[in-house]
Amino acid sequence: MDSENLNLLSLQPGDKVVLTDGAVVEITDNPGDGVWVFGRYLAHPDAAKVEAAEEQPIFAQDIQGVQR
Amino acid sequence: MTNLSSLVDLKNGTISREIFVNDEIFKQELGQIFSRAWLFIGHEDLVPNPDDYFVSRMGTDSVILTRDRQNKINVLLNSCMHRGMKVCRYDQGNTRAFTCPYHGWSYSTDGRLVEVPGELVGVPGFGPYYHEKLDKKNWGLIYCPKVVNYKGTIWATWDANAPDFLDYLGDMKVYLDAALDHRDGSPGGSEMIGGVQKWRVKCNWKFAPENFIGDMYHDISHRSVDLVGIGPSGGKGRRDKTIGRTTVSFDDLGHGIIGTLPYREEFPYQETFKNHPEIEDYLKEVYDRRLKNLGDRLRVNTSVGTIFPNMSFHGRQPRTIAVFHPISPTEMEMWRIFLVDRDSPQALKDAARHYYMRYSGPGGMTESDDLENWQYATEASAGHVARRYHYNYQMGMGYAEPVPELRGAWNNGEYSEGNARAYYKRYLEFMEGRDWDGLMAASRAHGEARSDA
Amino acid sequence: MLESQDAKLQELLLQREIEQFLFEEASLIDERRFKEWLELLTEDIRVYVPIVRNVRYDQAELERTKEFKDTCWVDEGKETLTQRVQQIATGLHWAEEPRSRTTHLLTNIRLAEISPDLSDPREVQVRLNFMLYRNRGQVETDFLVGKRFDRVRKVDGAWKVARREVHLDQSVLLAKNLTTFF
Ligand code: FES
Ligand SMILES: [Fe+2]
Numbered sequence: 001m002d003s004e005n006l007n008l009l010s011l012q013p014g015d016k017v018v019l020t021d022g023a024v025v026e027i028t029d030n031p032g033d034g035v036w037v038f039g040r041y042l043a044h045p046d047a048a049k050v051e052a053a054e055e056q057p058i059f060a061q062d063i064q065g066v067q068r
Numbered sequence: 069m070t071n072l073s074s075l076v077d078l079k080n081g082t083i084s085r086e087i088f089v090n091d092e093i094f095k096q097e098l099g100q101i102f103s104r105a106w107l108f109i110g111h112e113d114l115v116p117n118p119d120d121y122f123v124s125r126m127g128t129d130s131v132i133l134t135r136d137r138q139n140k141i142n143v144l145l146n147s148c149m150h151r152g153m154k155v156c157r158y159d160q161g162n163t164r165a166f167t168c169p170y171h172g173w174s175y176s177t178d179g180r181l182v183e184v185p186g187e188l189v190g191v192p193g194f195g196p197y198y199h200e201k202l203d204k205k206n207w208g209l210i211y212c213p214k215v216v217n218y219k220g221t222i223w224a225t226w227d228a229n230a231p232d233f234l235d236y237l238g239d240m241k242v243y244l245d246a247a248l249d250h251r252d253g254s255p256g257g258s259e260m261i262g263g264v265q266k267w268r269v270k271c272n273w274k275f276a277p278e279n280f281i282g283d284m285y286h287d288i289s290h291r292s293v294d295l296v297g298i299g300p301s302g303g304k305g306r307r308d309k310t311i312g313r314t315t316v317s318f319d320d321l322g323h324g325i326i327g328t329l330p331y332r333e334e335f336p337y338q339e340t341f342k343n344h345p346e347i348e349d350y351l352k353e354v355y356d357r358r359l360k361n362l363g364d365r366l367r368v369n370t371s372v373g374t375i376f377p378n379m380s381f382h383g384r385q386p387r388t389i390a391v392f393h394p395i396s397p398t399e400m401e402m403w404r405i406f407l408v409d410r411d412s413p414q415a416l417k418d419a420a421r422h423y424y425m426r427y428s429g430p431g432g433m434t435e436s437d438d439l440e441n442w443q444y445a446t447e448a449s450a451g452h453v454a455r456r457y458h459y460n461y462q463m464g465m466g467y468a469e470p471v472p473e474l475r476g477a478w479n480n481g482e483y484s485e486g487n488a489r490a491y492y493k494r495y496l497e498f499m500e501g502r503d504w505d506g507l508m509a510a511s512r513a514h515g516e517a518r519s520d521a
Numbered sequence: 522m523l524e525s526q527d528a529k530l531q532e533l534l535l536q537r538e539i540e541q542f543l544f545e546e547a548s549l550i551d552e553r554r555f556k557e558w559l560e561l562l563t564e565d566i567r568v569y570v571p572i573v574r575n576v577r578y579d580q581a582e583l584e585r586t587k588e589f590k591d592t593c594w595v596d597e598g599k600e601t602l603t604q605r606v607q608q609i610a611t612g613l614h615w616a617e618e619p620r621s622r623t624t625h626l627l628t629n630i631r632l633a634e635i636s637p638d639l640s641d642p643r644e645v646q647v648r649l650n651f652m653l654y655r656n657r658g659q660v661e662t663d664f665l666v667g668k669r670f671d672r673v674r675k676v677d678g679a680w681k682v683a684r685r686e687v688h689l690d691q692s693v694l695l696a697k698n699l700t701t702f703f
Contacts, residue, residue, distance in 0.1 A: 029164060031163055031164040031165045031167070032163070032577070032579055033163070033165065033167040033174075035167045035169075035172045035174065036165060036167055036172070036174050036190050038164070055180075055181070057165070057174055057189050057190035059172065059190060059192045059193075060172075061192065062192075157575065158574075158575050158576055158577050158580075159574040159575045159576065159692065160574060160576070160583065161576055161577050161580045161583065162580070163577075261590075261591060261592050262586060262587065262590060262591035262592065263571075263572050263586035263591040263592035263593065264572075264592070265572065265592060265594070265694075266692070266693045266694065267693060267694035267695070267696065267697065268693060268694070268695050268696075268697065269697040270661075270697065289615065291611070291613045292608045292611040292612075292613040292614035292615075293608060293614075295607075295608075295611050295613070296604045296607045296608045296611070297604075298601070298604060401693065404592075405592075406592055418589070421592065421596075422596060422597070422601075424592075425592065425593070425595070425596060425597075426597065426601050426604075429592075429594070430594065430694055430696065430697065430698040430699045431570075431594055431595050431698070431699040431700075432698075433601075433604065433605065433608055435698070436614075436616040436698035436699070436700045437614065437615045437616050439616065439697045439698045440615045440616040440697070440698070441615060443661075443697055444658070
């Protein structure tokens with residue numbers, strides 16, 4: 001599934017998504033606006049971002065798809 | 069800029085119709101009054117939980133009242149910083165972030181994510197399209213630098229230099245307390261009945277606060293409802309008469325009320341819900357508690373009052389808050405909120421709610437007639453010839469007596485236009501563009517508040 | 522086959538009867554025959570008009586203010602309706618003096634529930650759409666449009682209105698007051 005077909009409203013905390021830059025994010029909160037979700041990096045091309053372990057807003061169009 | 073001192077002639081007690089119909093003056097009001105004065109935004113019961121929000125207005129601007137995850141109340145300008153889109157088009161709800169539907173900028177109030185309320189947290193393409201060169205800290209939603217929760221009522225100002233709310237209120241505070249405090253005299257304790265009535269009226273917004281600040285003279289407008297009688301005690305009339313009723317103005321602040329002078333010994337118990345015996349029992353018990361709680365402390369009764377510029381309230385029966393949002397010189401959006409004591413029995417809440425609605429609001433048997441008068445007064449004042457002439461505000465000029473217990477307060481007597489003159493005196497001071505030192509000097513000269521008031 | 526045709530016919534006749542009743546009832550208001558209009562309301566009549574709010578897709582329970590709990594536009598029974606009629610009759614109720622002109626348009630009428638049953642209809646839930654046009658003075662014009670949820674009841678062989686819930690489509694009311702009847 002690519003991001004064009006992904007309705008963000010279907011994402012739940014705990015779901016993992018892959019971003020277009022290859023990062024993997026675990027969803028922590030879905031504000032339900034269909035445009036952003038909050039999540040933590042599990043993997044990122046820039047390792048520092050994973051270590052920060054802070055919640056980040058993730059934009060719909062940056063999401064490649066859901067990781068199964 | 070229109071020269072206002074010739075339009076508001078306080079010496080002769082006359083005021084030009086222009087301030088009620090003129091477009092340019094209306095724009096000046098938005099700048100001089102609505103972007104500086106403390107304005108009523110809403111009630112804390114509209115945002116009881118973290119992430120709750122309620123969309124309100126300040127002047128002609130849409131604002132969002134929010135309670136953040138740290139339980140702080142914020143007021144944000146409801147317009148995206150990118151292209152101005154209304155970021156929140158709902159009336160109320162609960163959300164963690166306000167996301168703009170246009171290009172997706174996202175703003176948050178969560179203190180863990182942001183340093184200031186409404187900070188920009190999400191910018192689509194921040195890396196690839198903006199090359200991380202957008203200064204996010206500078207492009208958050210505009211927020212009110214001063215917000216206050218006063219006994220459940222939320223107030224805010226756009227002006228960081230504005231005095232504290234309690235200074236702005238002065239000793240008008242005791243009259244506002246009379247509406248917000250529990251009937252048993254303990255501080256706070258009122259809650260808002262859910263739901264805000266909002267409706268449009270084609271009148272100048274000032275007609276309403278001027279009316280509620282102390283216009284006993286317009287009682288005749290309500291002859292029809294008085295003849296029918298709608299009070300919860302049956303009989304004729306539309307509400308209970310306040311014992312010892314007069315009008316009091318705070319001339320240096322622009323506030324005023326219809327109600328009582330300060331007193332220390334409670335008036336005898338008055339039945340106000342004669343048609344509802346079980347409520348009477350409760351109210352009698354509340355009255356006894358009130359005697360105990362207040363002892364011989366100073367107190368007042370407020371029938372109705374106005375806090376400059378556009379908030380009015382009923383203090384007893386009914387017990388309501390009204391706001392008058394300017395839309396244009398000849399249109400306002402009026403809001404009404406109803407109050408009851410939080411711990412009162414459901415029977416009282418129900419009876420009060422029904423009474424408030426048959427009294428106030430667009431369906432109110434009392435208020436509906438006010439709205440007719442304000443609308444057609446505005447329309448008839450807009451005529452080219454009509455505009456040349458001033459309204460008359462001379463009633464009771466020179467007959468005010470100071471109220472010794474309250475700073476800067478004047479007793480104008482039951483029937484007087486003294487309160488309206490105080491309102492327009494303040495109006496002129498704001499419209500002249502006085503700074504806060506100039507605006508507050510006269511009231512500050514009265515010194516500190518009494519400790520027992 | 523015939524049996525069900527009969528039932529359909531009976532329902533059609535009932536629908537027609539109730540429509541005619543509601544049309545007559547509305548025209549009593551529009552013709553300002555308020556006292557006669559009050560006669561068509563049961564003693565326990567309740568007129569209820571909640572406030573509607575703009576809410577997000579997942580907060581639909583907030584869309585209308587709650588009955589028996591929240592503020593609304595109108596929540597009243599026979600006593601206050603009678604008082605309103607008396608108020609207009611004083612000739613001093615400035616909001617309706619001079620009188621507004623109103624026209625009720627009632628459409629999309631459906632019988633939602635017939636009780637106890639079609640053979641002996643004593644109480645019927647009716648759903649309909651309405652437009653209440655009001656003009657007063659020279660140019661003051663209100664359009665109140667929405668859905669109505671009526672309950673009509675047979676009292677001594679004649680239909681009466683027992684409940685009227687009105688869902689207005691306006692969240693900010695675009696009329697300065699509500700001094701006419703739904
Ligand atoms: S207008 Fe809000 S993101 Fe463009
Ligand atoms: Fe009034």
